[in-house]
Amino acid sequence: xxxxxHPDDEASQTAAAMARYAAEGAQVTLVTxxxxxEGEIVVDDLAxxxxxxxxxxxxxxxxxxxxxxxxxxxFVRLGGDGTYRDSGMAYDESxxxxxxxxxxxGSFWTTDLLEAANHLxxxxxxxxxxxxxxxxxxxxxxxxxxxxxxRAATYAVALAGVAGYRRDLGxxxxxxxxxxxxxxxxxxRRALRRLRESGDTETFKEWGDLEGDLLPPMLVADEDISVRxxxxxxxxxxxxxxxxxxxxxxxxxxxxxxxxSGEEWSDEFYRLAQGVPFEGxxxxxxxxxxxxx
Numbered sequence: 001x002x003x004x005x006h007p008d009d010e011a012s013q014t015a016a017a018m019a020r021y022a023a024e025g026a027q028v029t030l031v032t033x034x035x036x037x038e039g040e041i042v043v044d045d046l047a048x049x050x051x052x053x054x055x056x057x058x059x060x061x062x063x064x065x066x067x068x069x070x071x072x073x074x075f076v077r078l079g080g081d082g083t084y085r086d087s088g089m090a091y092d093e094s095x096x097x098x099x100x101x102x103x104x105x106g107s108f109w110t111t112d113l114l115e116a117a118n119h120l121x122x123x124x125x126x127x128x129x130x131x132x133x134x135x136x137x138x139x140x141x142x143x144x145x146x147x148x149x150x151r152a153a154t155y156a157v158a159l160a161g162v163a164g165y166r167r168d169l170g171x172x173x174x175x176x177x178x179x180x181x182x183x184x185x186x187x188x189r190r191a192l193r194r195l196r197e198s199g200d201t202e203t204f205k206e207w208g209d210l211e212g213d214l215l216p217p218m219l220v221a222d223e224d225i226s227v228r229x230x231x232x233x234x235x236x237x238x239x240x241x242x243x244x245x246x247x248x249x250x251x252x253x254x255x256x257x258x259x260x261s262g263e264e265w266s267d268e269f270y271r272l273a274q275g276v277p278f279e280g281x282x283x284x285x286x287x288x289x290x291x292x293x
Contacts (some may be wrong), residue, residue, distance in 0.1 A: 001029045001129035002075030003078075003120065003153040005108070005145035006036035006086060007063040010043035010243035013140075014133060015022055015070055016231035016268050022071040024212040026293065029127045030067065031120065034057055034108050035262040036089035042250045049104050049247065056086070058247060066244035070237055074127070078152070079119040087144045095206075097142035109144040113151055120156035122186065133285050136180040141218045154178065154273075175293045179227070184269045185219040189195055191265070195258045203254045205215040224271060228283040231266025233263065238266045279288060 002018060004010045010030055013024060022028045032079060035056030041049060049055040060081065067075050078084060087109035088100045099109055108116075124132070134153040139146025159165050160176035191281070195203060242249045249256065256263065261267050269283075276291060278284045 001124070001127060001132045003031045003132065003134040003149055005033050005035070005139075006030055006039065006133075006141065007059040007066075008036065008039075008242075008248045009146075011066050011238065011241035011245055011249070012173040013134075014268060015241045016234040016266050017133070017229045017243075017270075018072055018193075019070040019234040019237040020229065021287075026288075027127060028072050028074065029123070029129065030072055031078055031123060032075065033078045033116070033152070034084050034086040035077065035082060036144060036248070037250050041247050042193055042253070043246060046247045055247065057248060058080070059245070060244045066241040069240040069244060076123070078116060081288045083119075084116065085109055085248055086117075087148075088135075089143050089145075099144045099271040103188065106146050108276065111148070113148075113155060113201055116148070116152040116168065116231040117155035119160060119164065121160045122169040122261050124156055124160040124175065125173045125219070126171045128293070130176040131179060132175050133179045133181060133287070136182070136271065136273075138217065140181070140183070147207045149182075157274075177287070177289060178273040180273050181273040182220040182225055184222060184225060184228075187264060187267065187269070188216075188221050190217055191258050192263060194261050198261075203258070215225070218269065220269065222283070225269045225283055226278055226288055227270040227289070228285060229268040229270070229287070230259065230285065231268055232263070235266035 002010055002014050018028055036059045037053050037056035041047060041054060048060050085104055085106040085108060087103055087107040089097050090100045092098045103110055134152060135146045135150045137150055139150055157175045157178050163172050163174050278289055
């Protein structure tokens with residue numbers, strides 16, 4: 001089970017794993033917490049979607065297309081479509097991501113955490129996944145909805161296995177592993193190096209050479225990464241899923257141009273937050289390694 005904040009988050013962070021395990025016959029469930037109503041539209045011909053909540057409705061269609069590319073048939077919104085609203089985000093003076101000053105009613109960031117967790121408890125007890133993947137405690141790069149998704153998922157994993165808790169939500173289920181999606185610092189260094197070698201010395205220049213204290217906080221050192229999913233066999237699937245989210249993703253954006261420039265761009269990395277440890281040294285190659293599927 002993959003728990004993400006908005007449509008398109010799954011494509012950028014976990015699409016290769018989703019496509020792989022769906023192809024292998026595993027039950028793959030995507031839970032998206034909001035409709036992404038506050039997303040930034042990157043193509044002019046969809047600018048009309050900025051009116052009201054039209055973007056959120058449109059993004060359900062984009063998500064449906066992305067799931068078809070990945071071969072995933074079980075994808076739901078937490079609590080049902082529109083239960084929780086995209087909170088949006090802003091930047092502080094240092095460039096860090098913070099909640100917006102004026103949150104709209106129903107924003108996921110301010111929702112009751114137990115309520116959100118209970119929706120997920122019901123899904124966990126129904127789908128009974130061995131592995132749940134979500135964000136780390138910082139929500140990756142700090143988006144409020146990513147942080148809230150992390151909190152709800154962590155709370156739900158704890159509650160789902162409690163024998164006496166909310167019997168109306170189903171029979172207890174213990175998730176074997178709670179995993180956090182991660183961005184590899186070494187992979188980012190390689191991508192940035194390719195960008196510099198191409199002659200671009202301006203894009204992301206605030207990152208320097210990504211050594212020492214200049215390392216952005218969302219990047220994770222290799223020794224702290226538990227699993228590397230080889231994305232090469234699934235690169236076309238991942239790219240197709242990204243392109244399905246046309247309102248949000250432009251492959252001409254410097255970020256995506258940098259990332260897709262190398263052979264390993266589609267690789268994905270995951271950290272073990274809790275649960276059954278992985279055996280051996282270095283990164284495992286399978287989220288289910290050591291588990292009986």
